[in-house]
Amino acid sequence: MLLCTKIQQFNFASNVIEVRMKKIIQIPGAPAPIGPYSQAILSKDTLYVSGQIPLNPMNGELVIDSIENATLRVLSNIKSLVEEAGLTMNHIVKCSIFLKNMDDFSAVNGIYATYFSENPPARETVQVSKLPLDVPIEISCIAVAD
Numbered sequence: 001m002l003l004c005t006k007i008q009q010f011n012f013a014s015n016v017i018e019v020r021m022k023k024i025i026q027i028p029g030a031p032a033p034i035g036p037y038s039q040a041i042l043s044k045d046t047l048y049v050s051g052q053i054p055l056n057p058m059n060g061e062l063v064i065d066s067i068e069n070a071t072l073r074v075l076s077n078i079k080s081l082v083e084e085a086g087l088t089m090n091h092i093v094k095c096s097i098f099l100k101n102m103d104d105f106s107a108v109n110g111i112y113a114t115y116f117s118e119n120p121p122a123r124e125t126v127q128v129s130k131l132p133l134d135v136p137i138e139i140s141c142i143a144v145a146d
Contacts, residue, residue: 027080030057034132040081045145047085051098051138052077053131067104067136071111074139079115082143089115091143095123098138102127108137 025040025047033039033050040049054063054070057080063073079089099108105125113120121141131138 023085025081025085027057027077027084040085042085047082047087047091047143047145049078049081049141049143051096051132051140052081053133053135053138055133055135062133062135064135067101067107068111070135070137071108074137075111075115078139078141082141085143087143087145090119091145092116092121092141093144094142095121096140097123097125098128098131099125100128100131100134100136104136 021043023042024038025042027039030039037050039052040047042048052074054073055061055077056063056073057077063069078092082089082091097108097112099105102125108125
Protein backbone atom coordinates (compact mmCIF):
# COMPACT_ATOMS: atom_id res chain seq x y z
CA MET A 1 0.00 0.00 0.00
CA LEU A 2 1.41 3.39 -0.96
CA LEU A 3 0.35 6.50 0.93
CA CYS A 4 1.79 9.81 -0.23
CA THR A 5 2.36 13.04 1.61
CA LYS A 6 3.71 16.23 0.11
CA ILE A 7 6.30 18.20 2.00
CA GLN A 8 6.71 21.81 0.89
CA GLN A 9 9.68 23.92 1.86
CA PHE A 10 10.10 27.60 1.15
CA ASN A 11 13.67 28.79 0.66
CA PHE A 12 13.71 32.49 1.60
CA ALA A 13 17.15 33.07 0.07
CA SER A 14 16.18 31.99 -3.43
CA ASN A 15 12.38 32.36 -3.28
CA VAL A 16 12.01 28.77 -4.50
CA ILE A 17 9.41 26.30 -3.30
CA GLU A 18 10.66 22.71 -3.26
CA VAL A 19 8.10 19.90 -3.28
CA ARG A 20 9.28 16.46 -2.16
CA MET A 21 7.25 13.30 -2.00
CA LYS A 22 7.33 10.88 0.88
CA LYS A 23 5.59 7.57 0.28
CA ILE A 24 4.57 5.25 3.09
CA ILE A 25 5.09 1.62 2.10
CA GLN A 26 3.17 -1.18 3.82
CA ILE A 27 2.86 -4.90 3.16
CA PRO A 28 -0.57 -5.38 1.51
CA GLY A 29 -3.06 -6.84 3.98
CA ALA A 30 -0.69 -6.53 6.91
CA PRO A 31 -1.88 -5.35 10.30
CA ALA A 32 -0.81 -1.88 11.35
CA PRO A 33 2.66 -1.52 12.91
CA ILE A 34 2.81 -2.09 16.67
CA GLY A 35 3.79 1.53 17.30
CA PRO A 36 3.67 5.05 15.83
CA TYR A 37 5.87 4.40 12.80
CA SER A 38 5.64 3.32 9.17
CA GLN A 39 6.83 -0.09 7.97
CA ALA A 40 8.88 1.71 5.31
CA ILE A 41 9.29 5.16 3.80
CA LEU A 42 10.26 5.84 0.20
CA SER A 43 11.82 9.27 -0.26
CA LYS A 44 13.05 10.07 -3.76
CA ASP A 45 15.23 7.06 -4.67
CA THR A 46 15.84 5.74 -1.14
CA LEU A 47 13.73 3.24 0.81
CA TYR A 48 14.08 3.18 4.60
CA VAL A 49 12.68 -0.06 6.06
CA SER A 50 11.88 0.01 9.76
CA GLY A 51 13.03 -2.85 11.94
CA GLN A 52 11.09 -5.95 10.95
CA ILE A 53 10.33 -8.66 13.48
CA PRO A 54 9.14 -12.20 12.69
CA LEU A 55 5.47 -11.24 12.54
CA ASN A 56 3.34 -12.97 9.92
CA PRO A 57 1.63 -10.06 8.12
CA MET A 58 -1.38 -12.16 7.09
CA ASN A 59 -2.45 -13.38 10.53
CA GLY A 60 -0.47 -11.22 12.96
CA GLU A 61 1.15 -14.23 14.64
CA LEU A 62 4.80 -14.34 15.67
CA VAL A 63 7.03 -16.92 14.00
CA ILE A 64 9.50 -17.74 16.77
CA ASP A 65 9.60 -21.55 16.85
CA SER A 66 13.24 -21.42 15.64
CA ILE A 67 15.77 -18.73 14.80
CA GLU A 68 15.85 -20.04 11.24
CA ASN A 69 12.07 -19.64 10.77
CA ALA A 70 12.13 -16.27 12.52
CA THR A 71 14.90 -15.06 10.19
CA LEU A 72 13.03 -16.35 7.13
CA ARG A 73 9.89 -14.48 8.23
CA VAL A 74 11.78 -11.23 8.82
CA LEU A 75 13.56 -11.37 5.47
CA SER A 76 10.32 -12.31 3.73
CA ASN A 77 8.66 -9.23 5.27
CA ILE A 78 11.57 -7.07 4.11
CA LYS A 79 11.36 -8.53 0.60
CA SER A 80 7.61 -7.76 0.48
CA LEU A 81 8.20 -4.15 1.50
CA VAL A 82 11.07 -3.67 -0.95
CA GLU A 83 9.01 -5.13 -3.81
CA GLU A 84 5.96 -3.05 -2.85
CA ALA A 85 8.20 0.00 -3.34
CA GLY A 86 9.11 -1.27 -6.83
CA LEU A 87 12.63 -2.38 -5.89
CA THR A 88 14.40 -5.72 -5.41
CA MET A 89 16.59 -7.18 -2.70
CA ASN A 90 19.58 -6.25 -4.89
CA HIS A 91 18.77 -2.58 -4.21
CA ILE A 92 19.46 -3.02 -0.47
CA VAL A 93 22.71 -1.26 0.43
CA LYS A 94 22.67 -1.57 4.25
CA CYS A 95 21.19 -3.93 6.84
CA SER A 96 21.21 -3.77 10.62
CA ILE A 97 20.61 -7.06 12.43
CA PHE A 98 19.65 -7.12 16.10
CA LEU A 99 19.88 -10.50 17.86
CA LYS A 100 18.78 -11.43 21.33
CA ASN A 101 21.46 -14.12 21.37
CA MET A 102 24.72 -13.87 19.41
CA ASP A 103 24.90 -17.68 19.52
CA ASP A 104 22.27 -17.51 16.72
CA PHE A 105 24.69 -15.63 14.44
CA SER A 106 25.69 -18.66 12.34
CA ALA A 107 22.10 -19.82 11.77
CA VAL A 108 20.99 -16.28 10.86
CA ASN A 109 23.96 -15.90 8.52
CA GLY A 110 22.99 -19.11 6.70
CA ILE A 111 19.46 -17.84 5.99
CA TYR A 112 20.65 -14.29 5.27
CA ALA A 113 23.10 -15.58 2.64
CA THR A 114 20.22 -17.11 0.64
CA TYR A 115 18.67 -13.64 0.23
CA PHE A 116 21.97 -11.90 -0.57
CA SER A 117 24.06 -14.42 -2.50
CA GLU A 118 25.71 -11.86 -4.81
CA ASN A 119 27.00 -8.43 -3.82
CA PRO A 120 25.60 -8.48 -0.28
CA PRO A 121 24.88 -5.14 1.40
CA ALA A 122 26.92 -3.57 4.16
CA ARG A 123 25.68 -4.59 7.59
CA GLU A 124 26.26 -4.88 11.27
CA THR A 125 25.00 -7.49 13.69
CA VAL A 126 24.65 -6.66 17.36
CA GLN A 127 23.34 -8.49 20.39
CA VAL A 128 20.69 -6.64 22.36
CA SER A 129 19.08 -7.43 25.69
CA LYS A 130 15.48 -7.25 24.51
CA LEU A 131 13.47 -6.69 21.32
CA PRO A 132 9.79 -5.78 20.73
CA LEU A 133 7.39 -8.57 21.74
CA ASP A 134 10.47 -10.42 23.07
CA VAL A 135 11.35 -11.74 19.59
CA PRO A 136 14.82 -13.22 18.91
CA ILE A 137 15.65 -11.08 15.85
CA GLU A 138 14.92 -7.74 14.20
CA ILE A 139 16.35 -6.44 10.90
CA SER A 140 16.15 -2.97 9.35
CA CYS A 141 17.58 -1.89 6.01
CA ILE A 142 18.06 0.85 3.45
CA ALA A 143 17.60 0.31 -0.29
CA VAL A 144 18.53 2.70 -3.10
CA ALA A 145 17.09 2.62 -6.61
CA ASP A 146 19.55 2.53 -9.50
